[in-house]
Amino acid sequence: MQVLDGKIASQSVKEQLRQEVSQLMAEGKRAPHLAAILVGSNGASETYVANKVKSCAEIGFESTLVRLEETVSEEALLNTIQNLNNDAGIDGILVQLPLPKHISEQKVIETIHPDKDVDGFHPNSVGKLVQGLETFVPATPYGIMLMLEHFNISTKGKHAVVIGRSNIVGRPMSVLLSSNHAYGNCTVTICHSHTANLKEICLQGDIIVAALGRPEFVKADMVKPGAVIIDVGITRVNDATAKKGYRIKGDVAYNEVATVAGAITPVPGGVGLMTIAGLMKNTLVAYKRRIS
Ligand SMILES: NC(=O)c1ccc[n+]([C@@H]2O[C@H](COP(=O)([O-])OP(=O)(O)OC[C@H]3O[C@@H](n4cnc5c(N)ncnc54)[C@H](OP(=O)(O)O)[C@@H]3O)[C@@H](O)[C@H]2O)c1
The missing domain is CATH 3.40.50.720 (NAD(P)-binding Rossmann-like Domain)
Incomplete structure (x- = not known):
């Protein structure tokens, strides 16, 4: 019986990414930048987001964590996403799910620009996945x-x-x-x-x-x-x-x-652990598309 150890597999993916980033930096380019939005303070979500931010640091990505109150309005959250969509320095955006009941997850997912949709939840990304086209895979x-x-x-x-x-x-x-x-x-x-x-x-x-x-x-x-x-x-x-x-x-x-x-x-x-590796790979792809 073989244990499929996520530590080993994810470290291998992250090491490849780390080397790619250090090569980019050696060429004088900026680092890939992931923005994460966390609404409220759900214990599991805090842990997931902290692990994502930590992985960014290990690989050499920049990360920005935007914390919003549990009571934030849907409109304010959508505006925050729009601002990140318009920020040329941000390559990937993720909104940690689940969200409070008063906010529509679907609206949030659809507000993230497809070019920055590193979680791969936008209908654009899903449609491309189903058609076998290159896209961000969840x-x-x-x-x-x-x-x-x-x-x-x-x-x-x-x-x-x-x-x-x-x-x-x-x-x-x-x-x-x-x-x-x-x-x-x-x-x-x-x-x-x-x-x-x-x-x-x-x-x-x-x-x-x-x-x-x-x-x-x-x-x-x-x-x-x-x-x-x-x-x-x-x-x-x-x-x-x-x-x-x-x-x-x-x-x-x-x-x-x-x-x-x-x-x-x-x-x-x-x-x-592999989920984080997948997210990091998507972020690098988003970055490369943006700077090319
Ligand atoms: N490891 C990771 O990185 C990671 C990432 C995401 C999620 N997760 C975990 O993965 C699990 C699933 O997450 P999710 O977001 O996909 O959950 P979800 O949205 O709640 O979906 C659960 C799915 O399981 C089906 N289901 C529930 N009870 C069932 C049963 N008794 N028999 C057969 N099917 C059943 C549901 O069927 P219906 O559609 O008929 O309701 C639904 O399709 C959760 O434990 C979550 O925490 C882990």
């Missing part, structure tokens, strides 16, 4: 593809089962795995909360991508021996014995599934 599915590439996981002709159909993970993941490229060419089944016989479908999967947000949902008896298991889930589960009072759980019951799987990503230390 960071988590992109990170998973980078992981498959890093560990040279064979996908061609395999049956991939994707559990979850969200716009940020499941749906784009299903598109990428079914697309005609080196780490695609799978036959994909996409499952959701109305899927009948989920266990039977999972048992047919050579690859399972679990992205449903239900801790330890995928059990050993749902997994075909030797299958590749990609665990996207991140849920904070209360645990009084843990230092922080909670533990991070994936969507896969790791200990039991690891006895059946051929390869598996851990949580933490798996897909989450």
Whole structure:
């Protein structure tokens, strides 16, 4: 059984990026610049944004963190995005989700200029992805593809089962795995909360991508021996014995599934780190397009 270690794969991607940035700097160019907007102070969102900012620093990117109050109006947030759209020094913009209920995520996503849409959530980016055109791929599915590439996981002709159909993970993941490229060419089944016989479908999967947000949902008896298991889930589960009072759980019951799987990503230390690597790669692409 192979552990698909996100630390190793993400470090490799980040090292390549670091070298590219240092080359750019040696040529006298400015550094790529990512702007992140954080609304409110949700604990998980704080951690995600802090990790993104830290990764920028490691690679040599500039980053700007814009913090807005939980009560900020939708209009004020959209204006902030417009200002970043118009700022020539900013290459990529991300707005950390989820947002407070009074703000439309869709409006926010659509306000980010497609050229700076490094999270790849804008309908322009999604449309291009579906058509197989070059675009910003949503960071988590992109990170998973980078992981498959890093560990040279064979996908061609395999049956991939994707559990979850969200716009940020499941749906784009299903598109990428079914697309005609080196780490695609799978036959994909996409499952959701109305899927009948989920266990039977999972048992047919050579690859399972679990992205449903239900801790330890995928059990050993749902997994075909030797299958590749990609665990996207991140849920904070209360645990009084843990230092922080909670533990991070994936969507896969790791200990039991690891006895059946051929390869598996851990949580933490798996897909989450690759998501940041995907975001960083998108930011460099956005930068290169802008300065070329
Ligand atoms: N590692 C990372 O970097 C990263 C990045 C993003 C998200 N995540 C994590 O990944 C998980 C999924 O995130 P998301 O944003 O995609 O979640 P989401 O928007 O809540 O979508 C969950 C999807 O799972 C489906 N689902 C829920 N319960 C199910 C069940 N019992 N059986 C089959 N399908 C079921 C839902 O079906 P319906 O469509 O029918 O409701 C939905 O399509 C969460 O734990 C999130 O924290 C991790």
